Amino acid sequence: MIQYEKNHKGCDMIHELTIKITGEAGQGIQTIGSALCKIFKDAGYYLFANQDYMSRIRGGNNIFQLRIADKPVYVPRKFSDIIIALDRFSVECHKDTVSPDGVILLDKKRFKIAEEHSRFVHIPMFDMARETGGDEQFVNSLACGILTGMIGIEDHFVVKVVKDTFSQKTDDILQRNLKVAKAGYDFSKNHLPQNRFSIQSGNFTESLLMNGNEAIALGAIAAGCKFYSAYPMTPSTSIMNVMAHYAKDFHIVVEQAEDEIAAINMIIGASFAGVRSMTGTSGGGFALMAEGLSLAGMTETPIVVVDAQRPAPATGFPTRTEQGDLEFLLHAGHGEFARAVFSPGTIEEAFFGTIRAFDLAEKYQIPVLIMTDQHLADSYMNIDMFDLERIKIQRHIISKEDSGLVKDYKRYQFTESGISPRAIPSWINGVIYADSDEHTEEGHITESATLRNLMMEKRFYKKMEGLSKETEKLRVYDVQGADCVLIGFGSTYGVLKEVSECFHQKKIGHIHIPQVWPFPLAEITALLNDAKKIIVVENNAGAQLARLLRRETGIKADKSLLKYDGRPFDLDYLLEQVEKD
Amino acid sequence: MEIKDLKSNDEIAWCPGCGNFGILNALKRAIVKLNRAPKDILLVSGIGQAAKLPHYTRCNCFNGLHGRALPVAAAAKIANHHLTVIVTTGDGDCYGEGGNHFIHNIRRNIDITVIVHDNQIYGLTKGQASPTTDPGYITKFQPSGVVLEPFHALEMAIVLGAGFVARGYSANTEHLSWLITEGIQHRGFSLIDVLQPCVSFNKKNTHEWYGKRVYKVNDDGSYHPEDKAVAFQKASEWGDRIPIGIIYKTDKKSYEENIGLSNHLPLVDESIENTDISGILKDFI
Ligand SMILES: Cc1ncc(C[n+]2csc(CCOP(=O)(O)OP(=O)(O)O)c2C)c(N)n1
Ligand code: SF4
Numbered sequence A: 001m002i003q004y005e006k007n008h009k010g011c012d013m014i015h016e017l018t019i020k021i022t023g024e025a026g027q028g029i030q031t032i033g034s035a036l037c038k039i040f041k042d043a044g045y046y047l048f049a050n051q052d053y054m055s056r057i058r059g060g061n062n063i064f065q066l067r068i069a070d071k072p073v074y075v076p077r078k079f080s081d082i083i084i085a086l087d088r089f090s091v092e093c094h095k096d097t098v099s100p101d102g103v104i105l106l107d108k109k110r111f112k113i114a115e116e117h118s119r120f121v122h123i124p125m126f127d128m129a130r131e132t133g134g135d136e137q138f139v140n141s142l143a144c145g146i147l148t149g150m151i152g153i154e155d156h157f158v159v160k161v162v163k164d165t166f167s168q169k170t171d172d173i174l175q176r177n178l179k180v181a182k183a184g185y186d187f188s189k190n191h192l193p194q195n196r197f198s199i200q201s202g203n204f205t206e207s208l209l210m211n212g213n214e215a216i217a218l219g220a221i222a223a224g225c226k227f228y229s230a231y232p233m234t235p236s237t238s239i240m241n242v243m244a245h246y247a248k249d250f251h252i253v254v255e256q257a258e259d260e261i262a263a264i265n266m267i268i269g270a271s272f273a274g275v276r277s278m279t280g281t282s283g284g285g286f287a288l289m290a291e292g293l294s295l296a297g298m299t300e301t302p303i304v305v306v307d308a309q310r311p312a313p314a315t316g317f318p319t320r321t322e323q324g325d326l327e328f329l330l331h332a333g334h335g336e337f338a339r340a341v342f343s344p345g346t347i348e349e350a351f352f353g354t355i356r357a358f359d360l361a362e363k364y365q366i367p368v369l370i371m372t373d374q375h376l377a378d379s380y381m382n383i384d385m386f387d388l389e390r391i392k393i394q395r396h397i398i399s400k401e402d403s404g405l406v407k408d409y410k411r412y413q414f415t416e417s418g419i420s421p422r423a424i425p426s427w428i429n430g431v432i433y434a435d436s437d438e439h440t441e442e443g444h445i446t447e448s449a450t451l452r453n454l455m456m457e458k459r460f461y462k463k464m465e466g467l468s469k470e471t472e473k474l475r476v477y478d479v480q481g482a483d484c485v486l487i488g489f490g491s492t493y494g495v496l497k498e499v500s501e502c503f504h505q506k507k508i509g510h511i512h513i514p515q516v517w518p519f520p521l522a523e524i525t526a527l528l529n530d531a532k533k534i535i536v537v538e539n540n541a542g543a544q545l546a547r548l549l550r551r552e553t554g555i556k557a558d559k560s561l562l563k564y565d566g567r568p569f570d571l572d573y574l575l576e577q578v579e580k581d
Numbered sequence B: 001m002e003i004k005d006l007k008s009n010d011e012i013a014w015c016p017g018c019g020n021f022g023i024l025n026a027l028k029r030a031i032v033k034l035n036r037a038p039k040d041i042l043l044v045s046g047i048g049q050a051a052k053l054p055h056y057t058r059c060n061c062f063n064g065l066h067g068r069a070l071p072v073a074a075a076a077k078i079a080n081h082h083l084t085v086i087v088t089t090g091d092g093d094c095y096g097e098g099g100n101h102f103i104h105n106i107r108r109n110i111d112i113t114v115i116v117h118d119n120q121i122y123g124l125t126k127g128q129a130s131p132t133t134d135p136g137y138i139t140k141f142q143p144s145g146v147v148l149e150p151f152h153a154l155e156m157a158i159v160l161g162a163g164f165v166a167r168g169y170s171a172n173t174e175h176l177s178w179l180i181t182e183g184i185q186h187r188g189f190s191l192i193d194v195l196q197p198c199v200s201f202n203k204k205n206t207h208e209w210y211g212k213r214v215y216k217v218n219d220d221g222s223y224h225p226e227d228k229a230v231a232f233q234k235a236s237e238w239g240d241r242i243p244i245g246i247i248y249k250t251d252k253k254s255y256e257e258n259i260g261l262s263n264h265l266p267l268v269d270e271s272i273e274n275t276d277i278s279g280i281l282k283d284f285i
């Protein structure tokens, strides 16, 4: 059994393994990956899985990487303990990413590789798939069998998942997959070193396996979203897929818009008519939505917009990750109006944050943005069951029952809080005027300077004041007396947490910001007042969070650790950077 | 219900003599004729002179962005399909800035009625060419005259499969009001392009100019608006004679019928307080 110490220098011992499945697009890398996730989850491991795929349907090189452990893990590692390569190019790409005691499983004959390498383990995978299953396509199931056999997981876990995966197919296909998986499993048992890669599980069986996008979609459903409109754009698209999958069960309409401009205007229309509505996109699509965002601000129409960020400018890296839209999201849309921006860092935060986003949007009648990125959107983790008891949906509208009593309704009536009672068209006996021009309380076009001032105070100052009082709490770890405090937002939560836990001689604390706007000014200032050293960690080039921190609080970070190569921070990379300090 | 029940408190900002007044009157008459309660009517507009119309009625109003009335209207209808949703828009608003939504909402075939105040000019921004400005027309922005081919909205709508395609004339209120009642009653996307003289910026297509040319196509008993090929030909007639009336009409399933919304409680009336997702969490175990 091998045991990995996280930083190789003596931190909490964690038993973990990293497995990488790699091949070209079209080889079903994701199918094997998903099956393995389920197997490891059933067997009680904590797992983190991410994919690195190219923006193409065939060819290239794709990977599915799984990290399994006896404790929660949140981020990828730099090196893999087992790499299973399904084509020749994969071997070239990844032979240098194998860990010191790791192996690369490959089919040398098939890949026509003559060279020897101490890490190579030759397995005639394609022949075996054909001989036992009758077709090379079964190599996926073979790979599952081999890997699970190596790790010493009992074979019934494999049988169950193969059955689940192929339950929709014919019995013949199912039987052949089972046979091949078993052959792979037996091959490991008989031909590969036993125990070398076996690790204990965390007995974590009562878990949910989910990625960030799925969590957002489920959050939206739980929040009562009834209308979702979007134009496909990686890495946001799977939110739409999940919404569409459950649409019938919950009477949700999911409509593919003709463009992102339509998408945001559609959710504004649906929301005006009274239903909770959401759209999702990535930076480029969000850029097209900017005018609509401003419309939501002006007409005081609640909407929720997800920006699953990817590296930009322009088309950038369509399938990769970045946190480059922070400042864009804070300022997008012409003019000044209140907004909230969520920056979830975990699957749970994505789920509960989305529910909260709907609540705030409706309470303040504003656009609320949820900023994620490809790393959070596509990475799978198993997590504790959601505590559904925590969810309390409360509508902030004039109820249908009370609507009958409404007289002389004014959509933009001035109030102490800046929030006007919101009536729903056709529920009240009167009519409702909503306007993108500057308007009177009734909602008609005006040119009055006095009204302009009052409306700006209402829409902007007063709402921001209320919003600032209920910003999500910071997640703070070991900041008191720390030698150094790491600060991040969004998907860096996991890497900050793991890195800070790795240090023992030095005390490294960290702060995660789950809602970047309104900026948690007072809370963060109090925490950082006597910090010895502040390092801001961001997946972008502009140190946007560090700049925001300085702008809002006057606190200047000592250092920024930035990564803008389109890849997320892996644990080893950030450890190294923090250690240097 | 009477016309006066539809009177708004808002002061009208159109130029005296503008064709928009005729459209406003025709719309009010249609609503009275159909006896629809104002609270159940939603008028959606973008930006332009035409787009101010909803303020001048006493119906629900969403006055959104330039070019973006259609997506707002379509989704409001999805959220509450019991609403009568009418779009009042301009030739620039609908065919220019909002062209993509025009195309795709015809395909979507949501049950909304779109009234285009087609003054063949940008009124609000003071007289630039619109997608329907006649070639050769000189503006400050097009000092050598418009050279672009006009946007053939009616032909396009027919080709895209719109179920109700009509043209009206703002000065013929009676006839226009009839077109609007027919358009509202049609299940699916209805387009009513309305010739609307802009007395301030369109010096060519004036009341006199239109008055000499328009004729009512449906007066001719032998005209069959169900015949697509004939309708297409009629839609392309533009010159000495300009047809007004129902140019094309066909029955097809609306979006609401296609996705099964029609026989369902409107989304807005669904209670969301007790949405239970525990059932679907099983898919993630
Ligand atoms: C995004 C955007 N671009 C430009 C404008 C300026 N604008 C307002 S109305 C209009 C054209 C209006 O023409 P039309 O739709 O034909 O309406 P009309 O005034 O002729 O009734 C323009 C260009 C705007 N409001 N928003
Ligand atoms: S500018 Fe033209 S369209 Fe606008 S109100 Fe005046 S006449 Fe009517």
Ligand SMILES: [Mg+2]
Pocket (backbone or CB within 6 Å): B048, B090, B091, B092, B117, B118, B119, B120, B121, B122, B123, B130
């Ligand atoms: Mg016009």
